[in-house]
Amino acid sequence: MKIETLPEEFIKARPIIDTIEAAGYAAYYVGGSVRDTLLGLPIHDVDIATSAYPEEVKALFKRTVDTGIEHGTVMILDHGTGYETTTFRTESGYQDYRRPDSVKFVRSLKEDLNRRDFTINALALKTDGTIIDYFDGLTDLAEHRIKAVGDPEKRFNEDALRMMRAVRFASQLNFEIDPETIEGIKHHGPLLTKIAVERIHVEFVKMLLGQWPSKGLDVFMATGLYQYCPDFKAYQEQLNHLRDQLKRGLSNETAVWTLLASVFDLSWKQVNQLLKDWKSANQLIEDVQVATQAVSAISNHSVDDWLLYQTGSELLTIANEVAQQLDVFAYETPDLLNRYQVLQIHSKKELAVSGQDLMSAGIKPGPQLGQALSFLERQVVENHLNNQTQELLSAAIKFLNEKA
Structure with a gap:
């Protein structure tokens, strides 16, 4: 397959690949940017994989940063933009179920792509638009399927966070997860406890920010992953109900946790404890406490001027969004904000x-x-x-x- 017109982001990065190839090495665009281009989605970071070893890459460019050189990653700075360029590698030994114990640099693109998580992320793109697909990722993209590269049991044993990435992609892309991959998640769910809560936190929030959150939440619950997340085991019934209730993704992280706090019917103190357990920032905790209080007032038709004042326009918008998601009484957001704006003072x-x-x-x-x-x-x-x-x-x- 060949992409006839590459996005501007790839065209801007082409001099990097041209320089590497002129020195006799291979280099390709890889990862999420390739996947999203094929799906017609906006792309963000452009990542490059190369047969050149880190020191060989650094010798070709004037400005580089060793962002992860022990794993073969060098950041090349070009006209104010940074491009992560990583040497083809194989990995072995994952005693912490997250990071490899050893990394071996190789010259083979196929060996490098073989270590990636899902087939839709194991695609490489040449500067002329040619797609290299060793693991049938193009078919999985066309059929809207998330499938582990090779043996899912092995993939999740290597990096347990990949299970959360699977449910996140289901939510973001509206894809189904391959049955064997689902089974791998079920078997390895307990390994999620080996992963830092902060990393699980990021993936979980991204899942509920996706356009099809119920898609990800469905697998999150059906596979039992929720049991291995802080405090969620006690709220199985509420999470199952939420899975059937969510119509669209939330607007931001504060809305995500305000929704959960409202569904769990948490007190001010309980909100603090839940978010502390999820290693959240203090400002997020305070915002969720205030917004959750506002959701309760909105749903009970008891929004007075003092509550408007205490909550503020940003958190009022979030609280009303959550009330709308929960199918309880909610205001028209502009009407609510207008009531706030006409207050005599706002601080x-x-x-x-x-x-x-x-x-x-x-x-x-x-x-x-x-x-x-x-x-x-x-x-x-x-x-x-x-x-x-x-x-x-x-x-x-x-x-x-x-x-x-």
Whole structure:
């Protein structure tokens, strides 16, 4: 097979391959960029595989970075773009079920492609558009099938994360997973516990961001992979229900975890624990806690001005998206955002008085100063007070006198 018109990304990278070939070595475009080109999808990183050994590659180019030289990968910098260029290699010994214990550089493209995960990712592309396909990946692409290269049992034993990659590709591409590959996932599911949670986290989120998330989630549940992910075993019923409920992918990672927290009916504290167990960043945890609270308010028709203010436009959009996914009551997002926009203030900094103003009016520094500011903030948000300096100063003094 030959691609007549290559995407611009490949054309820009061609001088790299031309330079390598002029020195007497072989070089090809490989990986996801080749697959996505054949599927008519946008391509991202252009990866190159070559028969040249790392030191031979480095000798051909002025600007290189040793991004993974122990595994044969050198980053070639060309006009502001980096191209990962990896020597053909074979691998052996995977005691951690993720990384090879040893890597052997070879001159054979076929040997190199033989170590890859799925046939649709084991395609190579020449600069003239010719596709090299040793493992019938073109047929699997045409038939929308995800199939392990060679023996799936061996592939998943080498790298257990490939099981999560399989369900992620099913979600992103709307492909079926080959029955033998499914069986391999079922047999090797427990090996997922050997993989760093952070890596599983990335693949799981990508799966739910795919256009057909129920496709990936179906295999994730049917093969039992969920059991080997942090805390998910306790939520089998909810995950199964979600599998039947999801119509489209989520917009971002915050939406993914907000959806799960809502489906699992988690408290503020439980959200924190779940996301800590999944090694999430603190900001993500805080955002999911706030957005989950907003989903509950939306579904219960109890969205008031204070909740709008506390949530903010970005998280309101996410919360409403999740409510729509769950087929509970949801607003038209523009209507919800308009309610937020017309609030008098959107942060405490927008109050017409500051702590300094209150002290100038005779209020002493200390806890009462903070109490007064918090009182004014809420009164303005809820439209009980106008955000005007004199009105707020009078209200603060009255508030503190009544408390005394």
